[in-house]
Amino acid sequence: MRYRITHRTAYAYADPAYESFNEVRLRPVSDASQVCLDFSLAIDPPAVVTAFRDYYGNAVHHFGVPYLHDHLTIEATSEVVTFAAADQPATGPAAGESDRSAPLAELAADPTLAEDQAEFLIPSTYVGLEGASAEFADALVAADPAGSAYGFFRRAGAAVHDRLEYRIGVTTVRSTVADVLAGGSGVCQDFAHLLIALCRHAGLPARYVSGYLGDVAGSRASHAWAEAFVPPYGWVGFDATSGFPCTGRHVKIGVGRDYADVAVVRGTYRGGGTASLDVEVNGILLDAMPTLVSGHGIGRDRERGELVQFQRIGTLKQFQRLGAMTQSMASMVQTMGRSPFDVPPQLEAPDAPRQQPQQQQQ
Numbered sequence: 001m002r003y004r005i006t007h008r009t010a011y012a013y014a015d016p017a018y019e020s021f022n023e024v025r026l027r028p029v030s031d032a033s034q035v036c037l038d039f040s041l042a043i044d045p046p047a048v049v050t051a052f053r054d055y056y057g058n059a060v061h062h063f064g065v066p067y068l069h070d071h072l073t074i075e076a077t078s079e080v081v082t083f084a085a086a087d088q089p090a091t092g093p094a095a096g097e098s099d100r101s102a103p104l105a106e107l108a109a110d111p112t113l114a115e116d117q118a119e120f121l122i123p124s125t126y127v128g129l130e131g132a133s134a135e136f137a138d139a140l141v142a143a144d145p146a147g148s149a150y151g152f153f154r155r156a157g158a159a160v161h162d163r164l165e166y167r168i169g170v171t172t173v174r175s176t177v178a179d180v181l182a183g184g185s186g187v188c189q190d191f192a193h194l195l196i197a198l199c200r201h202a203g204l205p206a207r208y209v210s211g212y213l214g215d216v217a218g219s220r221a222s223h224a225w226a227e228a229f230v231p232p233y234g235w236v237g238f239d240a241t242s243g244f245p246c247t248g249r250h251v252k253i254g255v256g257r258d259y260a261d262v263a264v265v266r267g268t269y270r271g272g273g274t275a276s277l278d279v280e281v282n283g284i285l286l287d288a289m290p291t292l293v294s295g296h297g298i299g300r301d302r303e304r305g306e307l308v309q310f311q312r313i314g315t316l317k318q319f320q321r322l323g324a325m326t327q328s329m330a331s332m333v334q335t336m337g338r339s340p341f342d343v344p345p346q347l348e349a350p351d352a353p354r355q356q357p358q359q360q361q362q
Helices: 106-107 111-116 131-143 149-163 176-185 188-202
Strands: 002-024 034-044 047-051 059-065 070-082 206-213 223-230 234-239 249-254 265-271 273-287 317-321 324-328
Touching: 002 149, 034 059, 106 149, 106 234, 131 176, 131 188, 149 188, 149 223, 149 234, 176 188, 188 206, 188 223, 206 273, 234 249, 234 324, 249 273
Parallel strands: none
Antiparallel strands: 002 059, 002 070, 002 265, 002 273, 034 070, 034 324, 047 059, 206 223, 206 249, 223 234, 317 324
């Protein structure tokens, strides 16, 4: 599946803002299930953009607008190929293939796995492992104590879908798993957080995924789902909002422990007064069956023998068009290593509200 996705975020300020510093995670990843063929980023007012990888390997673009401005528009355009069909699971057992994952109890007792994936087994900012979610997880494990790890992940995702009602406006970006369970409803971010909590309670490493449904146009936000680490399949995705495994429709932007690690836009500014936010995401299916070639060891994120479509090679360009500076970053990746120190410090001040739109798309 080949998609072109445009993600536009626009802030308007009642009074002039200044000293605006922002980082965005908008460039889709290239991994075993997809490849980003092209990416461009347009900033208005003009700004110089720097790119780096964060601790989890996500592409991050950072920019600042120090002078007075009454608006800020961030527009990212991506072209991505996913390697599964729209009705085919992108990860996990293939259609008609039996489940080869180990029993959940065996996996949860594996000390090597617990050490290697420790950060995806412990509480995080929005995924607190508390009593209500623990009871939910215990009930799921008790229903099939000898079940496989993959089977548990599928059942947990379906249970979250059945437990929560999709409703916009009842939660915020700072709502925790306990808040969501108490309210019984939320958006895709909340569905993902609850599924992650259930997995971690059961000893199954789980992480948050920020992304898109590539063929959905006119959405007001991006999408989110969860992945669990299930040998021998690796990271397997499940979209609890829809109640089904992730397919070729799902385009991944980045991963982290929870939403706090992969907010698509995060920043601070001074002044501005009252601010309004408008987000528009448009996905277009360009080709349901793109031409693929075999790649062998292409780049740090590729594995030998994977099917890939070679990226066009480009360089960073800076130019002004209709008052906006476009940063064209086709296929350019600046790798600074997987270190916690890759992430720049967040600027905080009493009059510096966060610029952080919520993910809430079905």
